[in-house]
Amino acid sequence: MDLLLAAFEVLARWDVVIALLVGSVGGVLIGAIPGVGPAVAIAILLPATFSMDPIVGLTVLLGIYGSSMYGGAIPAILINTPGTAVNALTTYDGYPMTARGEARRALSLAYSASFFGGVFSVICLILFAPVLAKVAPLFGSREIFLAALLGLILVVVAHRGQALIAAALACFGIFLNSVGLEPVKYTKRYTFDQSFLSSGVDLIVVVLGLFALSQAFVLLQGEDEKLRINKLRGGLFQGLRELGRHPRVASVSASFGVVMGMIPGVGEFTAQFLSYTYAQRTSKRPEDFGRGSSEGLIAAETANNAVPAAAMVPLLALGIPGEALTAMMLSVFYVHNVVPGPQLFQNQMDFVVALYLALLILNVMVLVFLLFATNSLIKVVKIPNRFLGVCILALSFVGVYSLRNSVTDCILAAVFGLFGFILKRLSLPIVPIILGMVLGGIMEVKLRAGMARVKEPFDFIDRPVAMIIFLMIIVVLIIHTRQVLRDRAVLKEKKWSAKHTSTNFAQHLSRRKNYLSTERGKKVRDKHLKYSPRSTERR
Amino acid sequence: MADTEEERRFVGPRRGQIVFALLFLGVSLFLLSQIGEQTKWMNKVKFAAQPRLWPAIGLGGMVLFSALHLWKLPRKRMVRDDWQEAKIWLVPLEFALWFLIYVWMTPIIGYLLSTILFTQVLVFRMGYRKRSYKIAGLGFAICVVVIFKSFLQVKIPGGAIYEYLPAALRNFLILNF
Numbered sequence: 001m002d003l004l005l006a007a008f009e010v011l012a013r014w015d016v017v018i019a020l021l022v023g024s025v026g027g028v029l030i031g032a033i034p035g036v037g038p039a040v041a042i043a044i045l046l047p048a049t050f051s052m053d054p055i056v057g058l059t060v061l062l063g064i065y066g067s068s069m070y071g072g073a074i075p076a077i078l079i080n081t082p083g084t085a086v087n088a089l090t091t092y093d094g095y096p097m098t099a100r101g102e103a104r105r106a107l108s109l110a111y112s113a114s115f116f117g118g119v120f121s122v123i124c125l126i127l128f129a130p131v132l133a134k135v136a137p138l139f140g141s142r143e144i145f146l147a148a149l150l151g152l153i154l155v156v157v158a159h160r161g162q163a164l165i166a167a168a169l170a171c172f173g174i175f176l177n178s179v180g181l182e183p184v185k186y187t188k189r190y191t192f193d194q195s196f197l198s199s200g201v202d203l204i205v206v207v208l209g210l211f212a213l214s215q216a217f218v219l220l221q222g223e224d225e226k227l228r229i230n231k232l233r234g235g236l237f238q239g240l241r242e243l244g245r246h247p248r249v250a251s252v253s254a255s256f257g258v259v260m261g262m263i264p265g266v267g268e269f270t271a272q273f274l275s276y277t278y279a280q281r282t283s284k285r286p287e288d289f290g291r292g293s294s295e296g297l298i299a300a301e302t303a304n305n306a307v308p309a310a311a312m313v314p315l316l317a318l319g320i321p322g323e324a325l326t327a328m329m330l331s332v333f334y335v336h337n338v339v340p341g342p343q344l345f346q347n348q349m350d351f352v353v354a355l356y357l358a359l360l361i362l363n364v365m366v367l368v369f370l371l372f373a374t375n376s377l378i379k380v381v382k383i384p385n386r387f388l389g390v391c392i393l394a395l396s397f398v399g400v401y402s403l404r405n406s407v408t409d410c411i412l413a414a415v416f417g418l419f420g421f422i423l424k425r426l427s428l429p430i431v432p433i434i435l436g437m438v439l440g441g442i443m444e445v446k447l448r449a450g451m452a453r454v455k456e457p458f459d460f461i462d463r464p465v466a467m468i469i470f471l472m473i474i475v476v477l478i479i480h481t482r483q484v485l486r487d488r489a490v491l492k493e494k495k496w497s498a499k500h501t502s503t504n505f506a507q508h509l510s511r512r513k514n515y516l517s518t519e520r521g522k523k524v525r526d527k528h529l530k531y532s533p534r535s536t537e538r539r
Numbered sequence: 540m541a542d543t544e545e546e547r548r549f550v551g552p553r554r555g556q557i558v559f560a561l562l563f564l565g566v567s568l569f570l571l572s573q574i575g576e577q578t579k580w581m582n583k584v585k586f587a588a589q590p591r592l593w594p595a596i597g598l599g600g601m602v603l604f605s606a607l608h609l610w611k612l613p614r615k616r617m618v619r620d621d622w623q624e625a626k627i628w629l630v631p632l633e634f635a636l637w638f639l640i641y642v643w644m645t646p647i648i649g650y651l652l653s654t655i656l657f658t659q660v661l662v663f664r665m666g667y668r669k670r671s672y673k674i675a676g677l678g679f680a681i682c683v684v685v686i687f688k689s690f691l692q693v694k695i696p697g698g699a700i701y702e703y704l705p706a707a708l709r710n711f712l713i714l715n716f
Contacts, residue, residue: 048691161550164608168563171600175570178593187579187590190570213638217631220665386665387672391679393638394658398683401642402693410642414635421631425624426559427551436597444593451587494544 003129003353010055010354011361019056020358023063024365030064031071031083032380035219035388038068038084039211042328044392044399046204054336055351058329059358065325066118066308066359067366069268073110073301074374075381078103083381086268086307089276089300096292106297108239111370113250113298116243117305118363120254121261125309126356133349136317136342138465141450144341146461146469148320148439148446151264153473155323155435157480158270166432169423173436176201177444184448196408203437205400205409207328209416210423210430212396217421219389237371246298249279253299257306262313264322268304275303309359316352317345320442324431327438545613555624557617560609567601574598637661649698650688651716654680689715 010016030041041064049057072083077094090110097106139147152170159166179190180200191197243250253275260271279299280289289296314320319341321327333340338348345352370377400413423430454460461470515521546553578591586592609615637657644653658676667673687693697713704712 048687048693051692161548164604164611165560168567168601168604168608171597171604172567173597175594175597175601178597182590184588185579185581185584185590187581188577189590189594190573190577192577213635217634220634221627221630384667387662387667387675389634390658390661390665390676393634393661394641394654394680394683397638397641397645397654397657398687398693398695401645402687402695405646405694405696407639407642410639414638417638418628418631418635422555422559422628425552425627426555428559440593440597448588451585491544491548498544 003349004357006350007353007357010350011357015053015056016059016358019052019059020063020362020365023060024067024362025369027064027067028071028366028369028377029380031068032074032377033383033388034075034081034083034381035215035385036392037215038064039324040215040392041068042325043204043207043211044395046207046328046331047399047402049332050335054332054338055354057332058355061329061332062308062312062355062359063362066305066362069304070111070114070366070370071377073114074107074377077106077110078378079381086272086304089272090297092290092300093293093296096290097297100292102292105238105242107374108237109242109294109297110239110301111367112239112243113301114305115363115367116250117254117257117302118309119360120251121258121306121309122356122360122363124258125313126353129349129353129356132313132317133345136345139318139342140463141446142460142463143465143469144318144320145443145446145450146466146473147264147314147318148442150469150473150476151314151320151322152435152439153476154264155432157476159429159432162429163480166429169429170432170436173433174440176206176433177437177440201412202403202409203331203434204403205413206416206437207434208396208399209413210420210433211324212392212399213413213417214420214424216389216392216396217417218424219385219392222385224384224386242294243298246295248282249295249298250302252278253302254306257303258310261307261310261322264314264320268307271303271307272300275299309356312355316340316355317342321435321438324434327434330438543613549613553614554620555628556612557609557614558621558625560605560612564602564605564609567598567605571598571602637664645698646696647699649701649712649716650695651681651684652698654684684716
């Protein structure tokens with residue numbers, strides 16, 4: 001109780017209240033505009049939050065992170081275009097509901113499910129916080145190194161079918177982080193004698209380039225789409241009642257969101273996939289999934305909204321971001337000399353709980369805002385793409401230039417913007433680069449510190465937590481290898497069955513010629529000829 | 540020609556993948572070849588603290604995984620689509636140039652004026668001729684400057700042209716616009 005009161009004291013400031021308001025409303029707006037997304041918004045706002053108190057800055061960013069998915073459901077349901085990437089699954093059941101004239105019901109259900117997921121996750125984590133505070137100190141340098149490595153591996157293997165290029169891009173992130181003056185021996189690394197590279201490549205510049213500028217380029221290069229959206233009539237409160245009829249799907253999906261959110265590198269997509277599959281398998285009407293099923297919509301929206309609060313756990317408890325958005329937030333901590341990790345959980349528990357409470361309040365504010373303002377919000381969906389591109393480009397300037405008024409930073413950001421544009425055109429993942437940069441830096445520092453007391457390689461994993469994480473890494477690698485081998489076998493089988501040319505007898509013989517020419521081969525052939533002589537042979 | 544099973548299973552578009560994979564591998568190989576010159580291996584320093592260790596891990600991984608990615612690509616020869624895609628990659632160069640002109644202009648004519656000019660020119664360049672778009676662009680530019688510079692006080696220097704204004708107005712403009 002004392003902890004809760006202390007946390008409320010941290011939040012009881014007018015600037016935090018404004019941050020909550022700006023974060024929640026801004027997040028919904030950003031989510032509702034297809035083509036912007038929380039990553040772009042957070043990247044742009046990041047430098048502006050550096051001048052704020054950590055709690056104020058983080059509340060704004062968390063607000064955007066947590067509420068963008070609410071807004072993202074609007075275009076997903078109304079025009080079949082997800083506002084944010086994680087709303088893709090919402091289109092499966094949301095849009096068919098709109099098509100049959102139930103847009104209001106779908107939106108109402110999506111808001112209610114999102115609200116339930118968000119609140120469930122925050123309550124779980126507030127209750128779970130004391131346990132985390134006990135577990136976090138068990139993480140020393142070696143454990144944090146291994147956890148960061150596990151996070152990086154999970155991010156790579158999560159990109160199914162693209163794991164190789166995801167690994168290459170994660171390594172690119174590790175390389176980028178190593179550029180500049182190395183902090184221990186002060187030697188230069190890959191500076192090519194250029195003074196601007198001595199201080200290294202700034203994470204914010206890379207983030208702004210890869211997320212914001214590249215998105216602006218994508219929008220400016222594309223075409224505007226013409227949209228027609230009908231005005232919604234009636235109230236949006238019925239979703240809360242309908243959600244009450246599916247408590248099992250909602251709570252299981254929210255639990256998936258909490259668990260998957262806590263694992264670095266996994267996140268919303270896996271949580272959604274698992275909860276959607278669960279809901280479909282246990283539903284009495286599985287055939288409705290993908291055709292406007294309310295259970296499908298609840299599963300998708302509950303799971304993705306349960307993730308943001310849970311994703312803060314590895315960041316706050318271990319200092320390890322699990323995905324790009326929390327990686328960006330890490331820089332806010334660093335700027336204010338607040339080092340997230342076991343010490344933060346032990347010494348500033350009120351700060352941690354205050355962040356969770358902020359998320360809780362935020363969910364309530366967003367729901368209230370959406371229930372009354374959806375009709376006005378629909379208009380932002382109609383902003384033309386290229387006009388949006390102009391806006392993002394102008395906003396990106398604030399983000400990059402305000403860092404240190406450096407033209408070189410802007411040039412670098414433009415270069416990364418072009419690189420991000422190419423990656424987006426090819427549907428290649430961007431997140432591994434950011435996580436490679438952040439986790440690479442953490443791994444370098446922690447490995448150096450952890451190896452100081454290690455004499456033999458096994459000493460590195462001789463503590464229980466280190467051993468558990470090490471075993472988890474091995475298990476993840478084994479599962480991934482098995483999956484790759486299975487995919488290969490399926491591919492081989494498919495290729496064989498889809499083969500157009502028949503394999504004739506001569507081809508078979510040609511393949512086996514080495515065997516047939518041996519003594520044993522000749523003998524076997526003679527034996528076969530004896531029992532089944534050729535029809536052309538004289539008897 | 541019908542798609543092969545590998546092509547069907549490939550995640551994302553196939554056009555341009557070979558060009559990207561070759562470029563990425565080429566750059567990675569070049570950077571790795573420079574490791575001896577660009578990093579140092581220190582004597583009497585533990586392996587984990589060697590300055591060369593992490594660039595080597597990063598670049599080694601880039602070369603290894605991009606080579607494997609290239610090897611696993613469903614199509615390993617260039618076709619016309621690949622070149623056309625590579626040409627599209629050059630399109631945003633124009634927008635990057637506009638962005639850099641905006642960066643260059645800001646310390647000279649000030650944040651407010653440069654933002655208004657930038658949005659108006661780009662709105663025109665994108666083909667929006669209606670008055671409503673021009674007004675929306677103008678409103679957006681003013682809002683951005685007021686929110687970020689006047690309200691949030693982000694660090695953007697005042698324009699050089701403000702020096703020609705009377706002292707009181709100059710200070711006000713430098714601080715807020």
